[in-house]
Structures are given as C-alpha cells and as structure tokens.
Amino acid sequence: MRRSRDPNQLPPPPRSPQEERDALLAYAFRALGGRALTEAELRGKLEKRSTDPALVQEVLTRVQELGYQDDAHVARAEGSRSTVGRYRVRQTLKRRGVSEELIQQTVEARDPEREAESAVTLLERRWPALARKRDPRASAYAFLARRGFGGDAIWAAIREVSAAADAVTELPDDEAWPDEDG
Template sequence: MRARRPRPDLPDAGEDRARPAKPRDPQEERDALLAYAFRALGQRALSAAELRTRLERRSENPDLIEEVLKRVQELGYQNDEQVARSEGNRRGVGTMRVRQTLKRRGVQDDLIQEVVLARDPDREHAEVLTLLERRWSSLARKRDPQASAFAFLARRGYTGNVIWPALREFMADRPVEEPDDEPDWEGEE
C-alpha cells in the first residue's frame, strides 16, 4: 500500500475547518436573540429565569439579554404570573409539588406563596379520591395497600393533611377483606 501525500489545498487536521462566523452588528444580534426568545416561548411557557438562562447560552452581552427579556415581557409573551398560575392549576399534583416546581423554575417566593394559598383544598381532596379510585386495583395488591397509597400520593406532592382524610374516606367505602384461613373448596367433603 502506498503512503498518501498530504494535499496542499486542505487544512491540517489540527486547524478548524469551519469558516469563522461573520461578526454581527448589534442590531442583527438583537434581532437573532429576540427571534430565539420567541421560538423558545412558542414551545413552552417559560419563567423569566428560565428564559434568561437560555438567552445567556446564546449571548454574552447582559444588557442585550435584559433588553430582549423586557421586550418579550412588554409584548405579553412572557409573564411569570401566568406561568405560576398554570402550574398552580395542574391536576393530579399536590401543593408541595407545585411549590417545588415553581421554585425550581425560578419564580419569586411571594408569587409562589400566592399561588399555593389560592389552591382549593376541596379540589385537592377530590383529586386524591379520584387518583385512589383509578389506582386502587394496583395498590390493593401490595403488602400494605394504604402505605403504598400514601407513598404514591406523597410522591405526587400531596401533604399528609390531604392524604389521610381522603384515604380514610376512600377506605370507609371499601368492603373489609379478611384473609381466608382455609381455601373454599366446593364439592369436597
């Protein structure tokens, strides 16, 4: 096999083969960042902190990031109150999960507290009963179904103050199943 000669028209392996990016003027950079913000907000409602983090990955200019963030807020495309309220209205998750999710998403503490206090305890109670009804067939097969139900609901963010009364109410409607000591063999004597 013959050795290959290096080709003079190709750069060496150590050199970057990509063309250097054409420097953008400030207006082009602003427009590109604004277009990215609209695309990101079109996919999912983002909190201001989440959008700021995404914009920081695209630009190193903090003034430009702040300008773009203010602009999308002025136009009504980004609003932390809407993000918090939609998270607070989610079904199938408890107050603790809502609080944890909003905190992780960077929503301010006073807004989190407002959303958590606005949640209806009767609605949570009804949601827990619905979840128990839907999942009871699989939970009933566990060694301790009530403990399994409690753990399942706690993982969904419901507090013990909501879980226990709903579990007691749900179990009161269930027939008491007593374990049989002897199998029921019909026809044998």
C-alpha cells in the same frame, strides 16, 4: 454530530448589534413557543446564546412587554394542575425560579376541598393496583405524598377509597351464597 469547518472556508462575517438583537429575540420566541418559561428559565437560555448581559436583559424586557413571558401566568398554570398537591406546586415553582411571593400567592389560591377531591380521584384510579400490595395504605400514602398532597388530604382520601373498596368486596350474609333451590 457536528461537522468540522472546512479550513478553506471563511468564518461568517460578524453580526451588527441589531442583527444580534434580532437573532436573540427570534430565539426567545422559539423557546417560548415550546412551553411557557419563567423569567429565570428564559434568562438562562438567552445567556447561553449571548455574552452581553445588557442585550439579554433588553430581549427579556421586550418579550415581557409584548406579553409572551409572564411568571404570574406560569404560576397560575402550575397552580391549577389537579393531579398534584400544593407541596409539589411549591417545589416546582421554586425550581423554575419563581419569586417566593408569587409562589405563596399561588399556593394560597388553591382550594383545599378541591385538592382533597383530586387526591380521592387519583387514588380511586390507582387503588386496584395499590390494593394488591402488602400494605396498600402505606403504598397509597407514599403515592399521594410523592404527588405533593398534604397528610390531611392523603388520610381522608385513603379512608374514603378503602372504605368504598371494602364495601364493594363484601357481600351481605343473606346474599353470600344462593339457595340450593334458587
């Protein structure tokens, strides 16, 4: 809740341009301390704090010169996530304001075999809950599709995990029931 200003209190004195710059730069560092931001995200935050576009650009440039903000670093970090597929990576980077060229490079750098392994790993973890559903394969497909995996990786994962689950639940005929003597 904001406190209302005392009417008898004088407004703060106007800041000098250097004080404005320092305050905006300090804010940029605090914002980047929370999580890695793209240039577009940081620009949006700075524009909410300052009405001077030249000052916003100056602060952005300085933060980038010092290496605290780099879209390529953000893209690499998003691209290395193993719990999401390439479609989710693309969508997330696009939403965060990364250039289309950098998005394309990030998506192409992902290893399709590693992505397929990630889909299998995720599905193995989730399979016991999905197997109790009316149509476990459809539920599994929807689960992995929401995570951004492609159809090829999804179907391969479903075949592998469901076959492994079926093999565990089926006992060979000669071991199904113990002998009455044994």
